[in-house]
Amino acid sequence: MDAFIQLDRVEKVFEVRKKAGFLKRERRQVRAVDSISFTVARGEMVGYIGPNGAGKSTTIKMLTGILTPSAGRLRVAGIDPSRERTRLAHRIGVVFGQRTTLWWDLPLIDSYKLMHRMYRIPDARYRDNLDRCVELLELGGLLDVPVRQLSLGQRMRGDIAAALLHEPEVLYLDEPTIGLDVISKAKVRGFLRELNDERGTTVLLTTHDLQDIEQLCSRVMVIDHGRLMYDGALAGLHEVGESERTLVVDLERELPPIDAAPAWVVRVEGPRQWLAFPAAESAAPLVARIAAEYPLVDLSVREPDIEAVIAKMYAGSAPGQAEKAVS
Amino acid sequence: MGERGRLAEGLRAYWLIAGMWVRSAMTYRTSFVVTMCGNGLMTAMDFVAILLMYAQIDSLGGWTLPEVAFLYGLSATSFGIADLVLGSMDVLGARIRDGSFDTLLVRPAPVLAQIGADRFAVRRLGRITQGGAVLGWALAAVDIDWTLPKVLLVPVMVVSGAAIFCSLFVAGAAFQILAQDASEVQNAFTYGGTTLLQYPPTVFGKDLVRGVTFMLPLAFVNWVPASYVLGRPYPLDLPEWAAFAPPLVAVACCAAAGLAWRAGLGAYRSTGS
Amino acid sequence: MGAGRLYVTVAAGGFRRYATYRAATAAGVFTNTVFGVILVYTYLALWDEKPHLGGYDQAQAVTYVWLGQCLYATLAIQGGGAEKDLMDRIRTGEIAVDLYRPADLQLWWLASDLGRSLFQLLGRGVVPFAFGALFFPMALPAGAGPWLACLVALLLAMVVSFAIRYLAALSVFWLLDGMGVSQAVMIAGVFFSGIVLPLNAFPGAFGDLVQVLPWAAQIQMPADVLMDEIDPWRAFAFQAAWAVVLLAAGRLLQSAATRRVVVQGG
Numbered sequence: 001m002d003a004f005i006q007l008d009r010v011e012k013v014f015e016v017r018k019k020a021g022f023l024k025r026e027r028r029q030v031r032a033v034d035s036i037s038f039t040v041a042r043g044e045m046v047g048y049i050g051p052n053g054a055g056k057s058t059t060i061k062m063l064t065g066i067l068t069p070s071a072g073r074l075r076v077a078g079i080d081p082s083r084e085r086t087r088l089a090h091r092i093g094v095v096f097g098q099r100t101t102l103w104w105d106l107p108l109i110d111s112y113k114l115m116h117r118m119y120r121i122p123d124a125r126y127r128d129n130l131d132r133c134v135e136l137l138e139l140g141g142l143l144d145v146p147v148r149q150l151s152l153g154q155r156m157r158g159d160i161a162a163a164l165l166h167e168p169e170v171l172y173l174d175e176p177t178i179g180l181d182v183i184s185k186a187k188v189r190g191f192l193r194e195l196n197d198e199r200g201t202t203v204l205l206t207t208h209d210l211q212d213i214e215q216l217c218s219r220v221m222v223i224d225h226g227r228l229m230y231d232g233a234l235a236g237l238h239e240v241g242e243s244e245r246t247l248v249v250d251l252e253r254e255l256p257p258i259d260a261a262p263a264w265v266v267r268v269e270g271p272r273q274w275l276a277f278p279a280a281e282s283a284a285p286l287v288a289r290i291a292a293e294y295p296l297v298d299l300s301v302r303e304p305d306i307e308a309v310i311a312k313m314y315a316g317s318a319p320g321q322a323e324k325a326v327s
Numbered sequence: 328m329g330e331r332g333r334l335a336e337g338l339r340a341y342w343l344i345a346g347m348w349v350r351s352a353m354t355y356r357t358s359f360v361v362t363m364c365g366n367g368l369m370t371a372m373d374f375v376a377i378l379l380m381y382a383q384i385d386s387l388g389g390w391t392l393p394e395v396a397f398l399y400g401l402s403a404t405s406f407g408i409a410d411l412v413l414g415s416m417d418v419l420g421a422r423i424r425d426g427s428f429d430t431l432l433v434r435p436a437p438v439l440a441q442i443g444a445d446r447f448a449v450r451r452l453g454r455i456t457q458g459g460a461v462l463g464w465a466l467a468a469v470d471i472d473w474t475l476p477k478v479l480l481v482p483v484m485v486v487s488g489a490a491i492f493c494s495l496f497v498a499g500a501a502f503q504i505l506a507q508d509a510s511e512v513q514n515a516f517t518y519g520g521t522t523l524l525q526y527p528p529t530v531f532g533k534d535l536v537r538g539v540t541f542m543l544p545l546a547f548v549n550w551v552p553a554s555y556v557l558g559r560p561y562p563l564d565l566p567e568w569a570a571f572a573p574p575l576v577a578v579a580c581c582a583a584a585g586l587a588w589r590a591g592l593g594a595y596r597s598t599g600s
Numbered sequence: 601m602g603a604g605r606l607y608v609t610v611a612a613g614g615f616r617r618y619a620t621y622r623a624a625t626a627a628g629v630f631t632n633t634v635f636g637v638i639l640v641y642t643y644l645a646l647w648d649e650k651p652h653l654g655g656y657d658q659a660q661a662v663t664y665v666w667l668g669q670c671l672y673a674t675l676a677i678q679g680g681g682a683e684k685d686l687m688d689r690i691r692t693g694e695i696a697v698d699l700y701r702p703a704d705l706q707l708w709w710l711a712s713d714l715g716r717s718l719f720q721l722l723g724r725g726v727v728p729f730a731f732g733a734l735f736f737p738m739a740l741p742a743g744a745g746p747w748l749a750c751l752v753a754l755l756l757a758m759v760v761s762f763a764i765r766y767l768a769a770l771s772v773f774w775l776l777d778g779m780g781v782s783q784a785v786m787i788a789g790v791f792f793s794g795i796v797l798p799l800n801a802f803p804g805a806f807g808d809l810v811q812v813l814p815w816a817a818q819i820q821m822p823a824d825v826l827m828d829e830i831d832p833w834r835a836f837a838f839q840a841a842w843a844v845v846l847l848a849a850g851r852l853l854q855s856a857a858t859r860r861v862v863v864q865g866g
Binding site: 355358361362365366368369372373375376379380382383384385386387388506507508509510511512514515516519522523526529530531532535 | 621622623624626627628630631633634635637638641642644645646649650653777779780783784786787790791796797801802803804
């Protein structure tokens, strides 16, 4: 296996000064990333998830060379990112979800022309890549529009294209679908899938949206308090986390609780009922059965959010820790 | 990549990014003209204050108006050039706070060049124009015994002075990496420095003059070399050759600022995860 | 009664907002101190050359410098107070929200700006002034009277300063871009407030003119009141008159602007 990204016991310690009184400051060390090791093979598509402040962004920043690890060994494409940041820059693409790198007052195409020259992309390759991005991300009509006039979803697509014009071998995405409407989300996901399938681009994305992971990533890593809590398939995560999805059922009238194992009713409110079922279970047969047996008006499936899954994971491993804390 | 290669890369990136800012500014054409005039007018205030003073006196600290105008013109022009080239570095703190500094770090171009070109604004030519006009008037009005070294020294002063002010901007930027909110500290040295140099050294306390000669060598922007050109005694009884030191001082300042920048960048820790 | 409390809360908010930027405040103190030192030396040389310029002696000129540095941020001489936020809100259209608030727009922003001023005075102004008093000979009054009178003059100066900037900010309703207006505020503020040179040291008829403009209410009046160079009641009357005129003009412009917003549908 070609280990494209390698982390070996990587740590990042920040020193923070906290206010402790009027002028006194206390120094404290915070381990944002605590001895993390993993490898990502070329062409993999990996979801990197965890609650806010878990160390996701810090990891991405070390992988891109923005931050220097406090300890451990880190290589991307054989390069030590923080030492050779500029050389690595040619081989990676980064999309920061909430801050655009596009030029606000200028037409979208101008930002791409800048990338063309800054990355010294050969003309023919630039044109090919641009055409491809324009087609797949549906940017055709937007190239001459000033960026400030684009919608959030259009801008995100524009940002993704900007990060790909130099054909990076790996693409880091930080919350690529945050704040987007359903259609924009679908477009972005479809594009990323295609990019990974056709070009073999390695993709590492952080997200709060489990659907991103479900639809894109064969592998997911969970980080919390700077530690890698889980590394494997998404289904496995649900098992480990014993997480549940929720089925919200609107019936024609008030009825006694629905009987549809393996789901169980957790709440009834007039004609609306909430049913929980294991996340690893498929929803389709369940939905079919309820639709056949009950007078159904509307129905929706709610995904467990990442926080809930991780909280459950913690609860699962908590007894041991709790004992330690007590003794 | 060698140092020369990096410099070439940096200049290229600076050129590209500055060009983008110019084009951005051009989308607000009227505002552009207004702010350019405003910029010139704003900086002219300093000189108007000097004129108001001289409306009531003949000399300040023993210096006549044309002589002070000579100091002013040199200081304002040098500072104007530095301000045009690197004047927006005080947005670095804000860029770090909002996280957009990170986006510069993943580009294949030296960060200093990218941040130097940030918010590049042609309207800053207003300051250079105004400083240059005063310098031109001073050169015509002042009574100088011109010799070849004196003639050559004038452009050398402007360029060296600009380099010294540039190094102040870079050092200030490095400081902002450590203290993002404190961008105003650098104003004390940059704007404060150019204001200080607009007045004759004889006006200021000896310790202050010593400080800006030996510690923060602003005196080499104009005080020392201009004293030579005007045939006045140097501040602090410096040796004769000190008037020709500005290029060396400028190189030393730039080297020190470069080291400070490297140290600052090394200490960069991004916004909290 | 209830309304009064509302504006006190708004003012407290303005105070707190600026109080959170500790490093920025410290940096500002440093910068004002450096500029104070530079100006003091030039003024000393100027008054050395021409004693009693503008009726001040050297100690008074020095006092004027440090009071100016003390009030530089307090009175937002270069701009950058509430008017900056107001301009942003007008440009982005968020101002429509403010117009539907059950509070008076002008009073709201005045309260917020006074809160800011008060913080800048305490956080940023006092230290440079104390530094000046410690290291340079100053003409400070012995009794409490002039200090109290100066505080009143300061409060009026804050109101006049706000009233000028409020007018400038409202112009963005028509101009749509605040850049040029901000620059005009800055240039006029720096020049006519007397931060570069005391207004009484301006020569001739021009000197007489600048002393009756509203900017004279900002640094010159509090300085003269502190150093007992003017009858305090005359100073208060001058400041109050400008405050009333400018605030009234602000209200007129405000109602015109409101009509405009309503017509355009927000």
